[in-house]
Amino acid sequence: DAKTTQPNSMESNEEEPVHLPCNHSTISGTDYIHWYRQLPSQGPEYVIHGLTSNVNNRMASLAIAEDRKSSTLILHRATLRDAAVYYCILRNTGGFKTIFGAGTRLFVKA
């Protein structure tokens, strides 16, 4: 299974943008890049996913490098409620096994 590498933790100030990086140098052409986040004491929740092009939704934006070996989740204005563990996951169209990894713990300062 293709793996991802994320920083253990990051810190941000409230109302500032946050860029969460993810490296996936062994990504294959049939791997989608997914991001989930897990708020304290809750189950993971879907944030965004993409294949090659950048993606935007109401929660975040996903910027994917041209070679697809890295991606960045962008929270445009961090709030205290965005403090969570963010997981970058590769999901292949050939199966359903989902490998989460340790994720990045985001701290947001008021």
Added chain:
Amino acid sequence: GAGVSQSPRYKVTKRGQDVALRCDPISGHVSLYWYRQALGQGPEFLTYFNYEAQQDKSGLPNDRFSAERPEGSISTLTIQRTEQRDSAMYRCASSLEGLAGTDTQYFGPGTRLTVL
């Protein structure tokens, strides 16, 4: 609408006992996943169902763990002869369609299992 529900929310059992954990997916969701999550770590994939068919059980740690989804809706994860190392949060997720690679998973609140 109702999300994914799991029961019980907390289960304390003695080593050697069998436990059954239940997952009620969102109505109409085709896919169902089971995960195990240790404190401070990300969820660990256990198994996947498409309707009633268990299509991937590669993450089940050993033969004490089994899962079923007989009617393609509710699923049960059973752990036989529990051991202390089985203590963890067990999470269930469902998704509307069985689209490998792109489906969105909706997670339940989990069952916290403690084996004494």
